[in-house]
Amino acid sequence: MQKNDNYEKSKVKANRLINESSPYLLQHAYNPVHWHPWGDQAFQKAKDEDKPVFLSIGYSACHWCHVMAHESFEDDEIAKIMNENFINIKVDREERPDIDDIYQRACQLLTGNGGWPLSVFLTPDQKPFYVGTYFPKHSRYGMPGLGTILNQLNEAYKTRRHEIHSAIGEFMEALCNSSTDTHVPSEKITIDRSLLDEAGVGLIQMGDATYGGFGQAPKFPNPSNLLFMLRYYDIAGINRIKEFVFFTGDKMAAGGIHDHIGGGFARYSTDQRWLVPHFEKMLYDNALLTQLYAELYQISGSEKYLQIVKHTLDYVIREMTSPEGGFYSALDADSEGEEGKFYIWSKKEIIDALGDKTKSDIFCDYYGITDGGNFEGRNILNVTVSIDSLSQRYGKQHLEIERIIKDSSDRLFELREKRIRPGRDDKILTAWNGLMISGFAKGYRVTNEKKYIDCAINAINFIETKIASSANDRRLRRTYKDGMAKLNAYLEDYAFYINGLLDIFEVNSKTEYLEKAIAYTDFMLQHFWDSSEGNLFLTSDDHERLIIRTKNLYDLAVPSGNSMVAYILLKLYHLVLREDYLEKAEQIMKSAAKAASENPFGFGQLLISIYLYLKRPIEIVIIEKSASQQEQNTEPQMISWLNKQFIPNGIIARLKDDSELIKLQKFSFFKGGDSKVQKGNRPEYAFVCKNFTCSLPIYTVEELEHHIRR
Numbered sequence: 001m002q003k004n005d006n007y008e009k010s011k012v013k014a015n016r017l018i019n020e021s022s023p024y025l026l027q028h029a030y031n032p033v034h035w036h037p038w039g040d041q042a043f044q045k046a047k048d049e050d051k052p053v054f055l056s057i058g059y060s061a062c063h064w065c066h067v068m069a070h071e072s073f074e075d076d077e078i079a080k081i082m083n084e085n086f087i088n089i090k091v092d093r094e095e096r097p098d099i100d101d102i103y104q105r106a107c108q109l110l111t112g113n114g115g116w117p118l119s120v121f122l123t124p125d126q127k128p129f130y131v132g133t134y135f136p137k138h139s140r141y142g143m144p145g146l147g148t149i150l151n152q153l154n155e156a157y158k159t160r161r162h163e164i165h166s167a168i169g170e171f172m173e174a175l176c177n178s179s180t181d182t183h184v185p186s187e188k189i190t191i192d193r194s195l196l197d198e199a200g201v202g203l204i205q206m207g208d209a210t211y212g213g214f215g216q217a218p219k220f221p222n223p224s225n226l227l228f229m230l231r232y233y234d235i236a237g238i239n240r241i242k243e244f245v246f247f248t249g250d251k252m253a254a255g256g257i258h259d260h261i262g263g264g265f266a267r268y269s270t271d272q273r274w275l276v277p278h279f280e281k282m283l284y285d286n287a288l289l290t291q292l293y294a295e296l297y298q299i300s301g302s303e304k305y306l307q308i309v310k311h312t313l314d315y316v317i318r319e320m321t322s323p324e325g326g327f328y329s330a331l332d333a334d335s336e337g338e339e340g341k342f343y344i345w346s347k348k349e350i351i352d353a354l355g356d357k358t359k360s361d362i363f364c365d366y367y368g369i370t371d372g373g374n375f376e377g378r379n380i381l382n383v384t385v386s387i388d389s390l391s392q393r394y395g396k397q398h399l400e401i402e403r404i405i406k407d408s409s410d411r412l413f414e415l416r417e418k419r420i421r422p423g424r425d426d427k428i429l430t431a432w433n434g435l436m437i438s439g440f441a442k443g444y445r446v447t448n449e450k451k452y453i454d455c456a457i458n459a460i461n462f463i464e465t466k467i468a469s470s471a472n473d474r475r476l477r478r479t480y481k482d483g484m485a486k487l488n489a490y491l492e493d494y495a496f497y498i499n500g501l502l503d504i505f506e507v508n509s510k511t512e513y514l515e516k517a518i519a520y521t522d523f524m525l526q527h528f529w530d531s532s533e534g535n536l537f538l539t540s541d542d543h544e545r546l547i548i549r550t551k552n553l554y555d556l557a558v559p560s561g562n563s564m565v566a567y568i569l570l571k572l573y574h575l576v577l578r579e580d581y582l583e584k585a586e587q588i589m590k591s592a593a594k595a596a597s598e599n600p601f602g603f604g605q606l607l608i609s610i611y612l613y614l615k616r617p618i619e620i621v622i623i624e625k626s627a628s629q630q631e632q633n634t635e636p637q638m639i640s641w642l643n644k645q646f647i648p649n650g651i652i653a654r655l656k657d658d659s660e661l662i663k664l665q666k667f668s669f670f671k672g673g674d675s676k677v678q679k680g681n682r683p684e685y686a687f688v689c690k691n692f693t694c695s696l697p698i699y700t701v702e703e704l705e706h707h708i709r710r
Contacts, residue, residue, distance in 0.1 A: 021481040022092040023425045024060040028069065032079035035090045038099060046087040046124035052157045053126075054086040054150075057103065057118040059094050060425040061267075061280035061330040063339050064134045065117045071137040072146045078137060081147060085154040086121075093118070094329060094429060095479050097490055098539050101550050105178045107131045109171070119146075121153055126547045127172055129164045172547070180533065180551040189590040193235075193614060199600035199607050200232035204244055206601055211273045212248030214601060218278065220268045221252060223288035224555045224604030230295055231611040231648045242299070249296050252289075253308055259343065260367065261413045263315030265289050266333075267557075279340040279422070280333040283320055284558045286312050287435035294442040298646035306446060313443045313452055316436065319424070324466065325458035326428035326480060327436045335422040342422050345412070347371050353415050354408050362390055362401060363408040427481040430467055430489055433459055434496030435558065441503040445643040448635050456504055460513075463497065474523035488543055491536050491552075491561030494524040498568050507643075509653040511663050514575065521572060524565070525584065534587030535562050553592040559605030562588050566609040574617050574651055577668035589613065617651045618708060619669060619689035624656055625682065636684040641701045647708065 016036050017029040028035055036042035038055075046053050056073075058065035072078045082088050093100035093116060100118065106128045107114040114133065121130040130153055139145040156164060203225055206214050213219050226245050233242040252258060255274030257266045264286050266277035290312050297305035320328045335342040347369055354360040363369070365385045390401050440456035443449075467485045469475040476489035476497065498517045505513040527540040530551070538550050538561065553562045569585035572578070589610055596603035596610070624636050635643070639654060653669070655661050664670035686698040688707040698704050 017090060021484060021486070022060075022095050022427060022479075023423070023481075024058060024065075024092040024094070025090055027060060028073060028090055031069070031073045032076050032083075033073050033088050034079075034083045035088050038089055038091050038096065042087055042089050043124055043126065049087070051085065051087050051124075052129075052153065053122040053124060054082060054088045055091065055103065055118075055120040055122055056089070057091045057093050057100050057120070058116045059092060059330070060423065061282065061332045062116050063278065063280065063333040066334055068117050068134055068136075068146075072135070075137060078147055078150070081150045081154075085150065087124075094425075095427070095487060097492070098543070098546060098550070101538060101552060102175070102546060102548055103128060103131065105550070106171070106175055107133065109174050109178065123164070123168065127168050128175075129168050129171070176548055179548045180535075180553075189593050191586065191589055191593055191610060191613060195593055195597045195610055196232055196235065196607065196614065198597040199603070200229065200236060200238070200241060202597075202600045203229055203232075204241060207244050207248075208272065209244075212244070212251035213274070216272045218268045218270050219272055219274065220557060221257070221265065221285060221289060222556070222601070222604065223285075223292045224559050224608070225601060226292055226604075227288075227295065228600075228604045228607040228611065230299070230646070231608055234646070234648055235611060235615055245292075246296060246300070249293060249305070253293075253304075258308075259315070261343075261409055261416060262319075263311035264319075265312070277340070278333055279343060281331040282557075283316070283327055283329055283429075283432045284435050286316055286320075287432065287439035288558070290439035291442045294446045295646055295648070297446050298644055301644070309443050310447055310449070313440060313455075316439075317451070317455060321455065322426070322428060322462075325455075325462035326466070327433050327459060329425040329427050329429055329432060332423035332425070336420050342416070342419055345369070350412065353411055358394065359404050359408055362394055362396075362404050365393075366390060366401075366405055427479050428462075428467075429479055430463060430476050430493040431478075431496045431558075433463060434493070434498070434500040437497075437500030438503040441500070441507050444507055448640065448643065453504075453507060456500070457508070460501065460504060464516075474519045476520070488540060491524070491528050491538050492558070492564070494520055494528070495561045495564035495568065496559075498524070499564055502568060502571055506652040507654055509655050509660065509664070511660070514664070514667065517568070518572065518576065521568065521581075525580075529584070533591060534584070535591045536565060536588070553595070553606065554602040555605040556602060562592070563603065563605035563609060566606065567612065570609060570612050571617070571651055574619060575667055575669040585609070585613070612649055615649045616691065617649050618647060619651050619653075619694075620647075620686065620704075620708070621653045621655065621661070621670070621689075622684060622686045623658060623661055624654070624684045625658075637701050638684050638686055638698075638704050642704065645708075650708075 014029050015031065015034050017025040020026060020029075020037055025037065036045070043053065091099050103118055103120045104114040106120065107118060110131050117134055119132050119135055120128050122128055135146040135149060136143055137146055139148060208214060214222055214225065226248060229241050229245050232238070233245070251274050252265070255269065257269045257274050257277045259265070259281075264281050267280050267282050267285055268278050270276045270278055290309055293305045293308045293312070296302070297309065316327065319331065322328060333339045347364060350364060350369065351357070351360045354363065368385070387398055387401050391398050394401070437456045437459050440452045444452040444456070463476070467477050467480050476493050477485035478487040478489045478493055479485070498520050501513045501517040505517070524536070527542065528536040530537055535551060535553065538552055551562065552560045554560055555563050566585045566588040569581040573581040573585065589606065592603060592606055593610065596606050600607060620642065622638055622642065624639070642652065661670060682699055686704055688695045688698065688704065695707050698707060
């Protein structure tokens, strides 16, 4: 929980947030503001007292949320105005994406942008009449002060309420029209290669040819777009596309957004060059970027990408994994009340820490550290000095330079661990855990390090025992903390977790993972599907009723639930041959395909689904015979080769013995498993299927490659 250093808790008793589990809400439990959690009690109080509602939405790792809290919510003067004239509600956007989605849409309609903290003024029936993001305590830089806004809106609500209600009518009509992201009738859309061509060309034109990535500042990694571009390269063979993704990956890895000392990536860069990070670290970024760098390794075979994968996953194991096996949500940007303080070094600190001038010179040259430190004010320099040039400059072999850099990094990490750490949001979200399960599965494939698959399986066991419904009805909860799971899961929770189950099934093909994926999928389609538009709502049909029921098809920091559902339905169709899965995948893709081709920046995951649909999967089954203990410690040759290949349209099953193949034959993908069992002494054999036709048994890597590449 983040410490608020500007006031003492003893000055004010706890408000109603003290009974919540969200770290973000608990950060505000001792504010002098009389905060309420979202719920009927707060809105009934607003009705009874005839007061408007002030809704504040944020999350625990949000720097500007902390700033607004310190400036205003810990201020007695502002708190007095809020308490006397408003019913005040705090919401953790990560726990309640449904509430956040509605009022972010409102903010976009009214102001043209959004973000956090989100500040919304509502009537007691939850309808917005004024909305913004961060407000300073006092007016400055053209921004109205919160105190001024509170007084003006209080006066308007008391004396000009007819004007507010008139505006709300128009506002609600626009908000209802925005509740779904696309409106093109699906029957008018054809899913063909031209959609990918238009999107691929569009993305490369949007790309920053100087620094990589998309846009200027702030700059986000947007891994879904980069992952799609690798797939477009696979289908189109355009080297410029591939080179742009590698260029972007290199720039991100070299810049300040990447924690070179401790591993992991920050949420975004505050500048165009990836140099100055916004220091918060989110689980979802590290899950998706792990997958990106694993694929860069599969394509290139370059060790540097493998090291980034391992460094990132080791960071998640060390700092983001609970003793129970689930993954925590985020690390704060701030420590000791200052953004980035945990990560900042002066050059003198580095020299003193390393105790050797030559070593410190080499280290500082490699990382571009000047007398101003690794962050000059807030300007980190990029990595511009190569190992080769350092070798020439200092007259040392490459391996020695690399060893000095590694040893120096290890020493600084050791010292950094003794600093006061950033706050950690230790709630566990099902959706983000699903993404991280996929990240660990991908990491295991390229590294063959058992600890990574163990982490993924432990997370699945955690979700199944702690978050899934005990009634065995395949209902999931959204969040878990302090021994309690709560809130009905959202579409993304089901979609990302199902995808994680399928990714684990590819590397450890136990029947239970596929069975669970099918069961959760059927539950999700039953409760989230909109048959009138051919896609899915954000919330289930038995969810709390809000002012609108929204949908989301945009893939931004994370994929949308709809885009991921299209992807998993396609994979499941090829595994179990259920036509309803294919039909629904086609409907989802058609509902957003036109928008995706015209504005590909916001539809990376949907385009990945369209790629899989158009290219069609290659289905690969590898069966391993029982091996001696010594042999069990090394990967069989075909598996080892396959895991290091970039086959983005591959659907893989890895079976530890013949008996698992026979158990799985109830699914179409594995039909006739008993007839495929080989009785010989070969340690492994495989089948490759394309267009519903399977090969004869394959016994060598050369044969396997021939059948996959032809």
